Amino acid sequence: MIDTTESETQYAVPDFAPPAELPELQPFWDATARGELAFPRCPDCARWHWYPGPACPCGTATEPQWQPVAGTGVIHTFSRVHRAFLPSGSPVPYVVALVDIDDAPGVRLVTNLVGPGADDPRIGQPVVLSPTELATHTLPTFALAEDRTTRESAPS
Amino acid sequence: MTRTAAIAGVGESEFGRSVDRPITHLVTDACRAALADADITPADVDGVVTAAAHPGPDDVCAALGITRTFTGAPGIPAGAGPLAAVEVARAAVESGRATTVLVYYGYAGSKPGGPYGFHAQDPVKASYEMPFGWYGQPVYFAAWAHRYCHVYGVDPDELGSVAVANRVWAALTPGAQRPAPLSAEQYLESPMIAEPLRAADCCLITDGAGAVVVTTVERARDLPGAPVLVAGSSTVAVGPPMTSFFTQNADLCSFGSAVSGPRAFAEAGLGPADIDVAEIYDCFSISQAVQFEDLGFCGRGEAFAFHAEGHTQPGGRLPVNTHGGHLAYAYIPGIVHVIEAVRQLRGIRGPAQVDGAATALVAALAGGEHSTLILTEDR
Numbered sequence: 001m002i003d004t005t006e007s008e009t010q011y012a013v014p015d016f017a018p019p020a021e022l023p024e025l026q027p028f029w030d031a032t033a034r035g036e037l038a039f040p041r042c043p044d045c046a047r048w049h050w051y052p053g054p055a056c057p058c059g060t061a062t063e064p065q066w067q068p069v070a071g072t073g074v075i076h077t078f079s080r081v082h083r084a085f086l087p088s089g090s091p092v093p094y095v096v097a098l099v100d101i102d103d104a105p106g107v108r109l110v111t112n113l114v115g116p117g118a119d120d121p122r123i124g125q126p127v128v129l130s131p132t133e134l135a136t137h138t139l140p141t142f143a144l145a146e147d148r149t150t151r152e153s154a155p156s
Numbered sequence: 157m158t159r160t161a162a163i164a165g166v167g168e169s170e171f172g173r174s175v176d177r178p179i180t181h182l183v184t185d186a187c188r189a190a191l192a193d194a195d196i197t198p199a200d201v202d203g204v205v206t207a208a209a210h211p212g213p214d215d216v217c218a219a220l221g222i223t224r225t226f227t228g229a230p231g232i233p234a235g236a237g238p239l240a241a242v243e244v245a246r247a248a249v250e251s252g253r254a255t256t257v258l259v260y261y262g263y264a265g266s267k268p269g270g271p272y273g274f275h276a277q278d279p280v281k282a283s284y285e286m287p288f289g290w291y292g293q294p295v296y297f298a299a300w301a302h303r304y305c306h307v308y309g310v311d312p313d314e315l316g317s318v319a320v321a322n323r324v325w326a327a328l329t330p331g332a333q334r335p336a337p338l339s340a341e342q343y344l345e346s347p348m349i350a351e352p353l354r355a356a357d358c359c360l361i362t363d364g365a366g367a368v369v370v371t372t373v374e375r376a377r378d379l380p381g382a383p384v385l386v387a388g389s390s391t392v393a394v395g396p397p398m399t400s401f402f403t404q405n406a407d408l409c410s411f412g413s414a415v416s417g418p419r420a421f422a423e424a425g426l427g428p429a430d431i432d433v434a435e436i437y438d439c440f441s442i443s444q445a446v447q448f449e450d451l452g453f454c455g456r457g458e459a460f461a462f463h464a465e466g467h468t469q470p471g472g473r474l475p476v477n478t479h480g481g482h483l484a485y486a487y488i489p490g491i492v493h494v495i496e497a498v499r500q501l502r503g504i505r506g507p508a509q510v511d512g513a514a515t516a517l518v519a520a521l522a523g524g525e526h527s528t529l530i531l532t533e534d535r
Contacts, residue, residue, distance in 0.1 A: 014286075014287065016286050016287045019283065019286075022279055022283040028284065051399060077299045077300070079295060079298040079299045079353075080350070081289055081295055081349075081350045083349045084292075085272050085291050085292025086292075090289055096289050096295060098403055108404055110284070111288055112288050112289065123303065123306040139287060
C-alpha cells in the first residue's frame, strides 16, 4: 500500500564539517558557499571529472578546470539512513542520494535531499539545488523539483 | 615442464565479535594452524604473501621463524585482497620463484577504526562524502541495493532470502558467530540500518585471522592432506578507484566479477554449471546477489529469487556460502571463503558437506577490484 498524502516530516541533514581543507576539493566547497555547484572539466576533451583528479586520461597536459553547472539533476539512487555511522553522530533518519547532474554528464553528486517530499522520494525524480547552511559550512543539498514525474537519469 | 600450484593446508585463529588478543597473535595462530594442517614446518616455507597492512611479513616471519626469499603483496584491500594474495602465491609457485608460500590475512573489526575507519582515512571521502553522511559501508551498499531493486523491479522485502539461506549453513557450522536460524518473517523484523538494508543484510564484526599454504601439486601430493588445485584465477579492476567507486561506477548493479569470473572459468575450462559449491563475498546480501549474477549462476535480477527457492541451501542446485558466509560465520574478509572452499573439496565439512564437491568457486570484491578463484580436487 502506498500512502499518497505528502508527509510533513522534515528530515535533518548530517552536520559533519569537512575536517580539513583539501586543496583539490576547495573549489567545490568555495562554489557551494556561493550557493553554486561546480565540477572539474578537461578543457581539451570537454570530459567532466568527478572526483577531482590530477590529469585527464585523454593525455592533455592541461589540468581540468572548474566550471559551474546549473544545479539540476535526477535521483540515481538514494537511501533513508536510520543508523548514523559518522564519528560525530547524526540525527536520523536522513536521506542521502546520488544525483546525476543534468549538464555535467558522468558526474554523480553525493547529496542529501531536503524539503517537501524529501522523506519519500523516488529514483528518477528531478531535483534542484537547495543549499542548507550549517554553522561551519554550506551543504549543497537538493530538493525535489516541482514536477515529480520520474525520468531516466542521464546516461553515464 | 610447467608447475601447477595446489593448496596444501588452511587454518584459522580463534575468532569472534571481540577477541582480546592482538591481531599479530591471531595471525601467527592462523599461520601455525595452516602449517600444521599441511603437516609442514616454518623451515619448509620460502615465500609469504599478504593483503594485510598489519601485521607485515616481517613481524609474521619473525614470530614463526620463516626465512623467505619471495614476498608478495597484491596491494588490494579486504574482500578481493586475500584472494588476490592466493593468486600471487600461485604465480610465485608456478613460475618457480618460490616452492611453498604462506598466505595470511587478519582483521580486527572490533578494534578502533573498525570496519568504517578504512574509508574515513581517505581524505577525499572525509572532506567530500562524510559531510553528507555518505559514510559506513552499509550506506554505500544500501544505495546500490535500492538501485538494483529499481532496475529489476525487486521488492525490498525479498532481499531477505540471502541472509535466510546463509544462516541455514551457519547453523551447521561449529564456531559460526550467528548460528541461530533466521526465518523470512524474522528478517522483516530485523532493524533497518539504511534502506533497504536491515541488520540481517550486513556482515558480522569479527576479530580473527586465516592462512593458506600454497605449494606445487607434486609436493602437496606427498603431504597427508588432499591437495586442492588452483585451476583458474583472475584479479581485475573495473570502474573508478576505491575513493569514488561506490558513487561513480557507471553501473550500480555489477562488480568486477563480470570480468574476473569469465576469465577464471576460461582458464579452468569450466563454466557456471560445472561448479559444485560457491563462496561469494557477502559483506552485504546485495554484494552476494550481484556477484552471483555477474558470475553467470542466474540471470540479471534473479539472484534473490534463486536464493528464496532454496537452491543455495543444503541439497540445493548450487550451495553458496556453505559456512554461513560473512553474514553468519565470520567477517575475516575473503580468506574464510577460500578456507571453506578448500574444506568442502576435501570433504571434511561434516553436516555441512556438499556431497561429491569436486569444483569450487571463490569470489570477492574490493571496490572495483575483484578476484575470482576456481579450485578443484586433484584430478
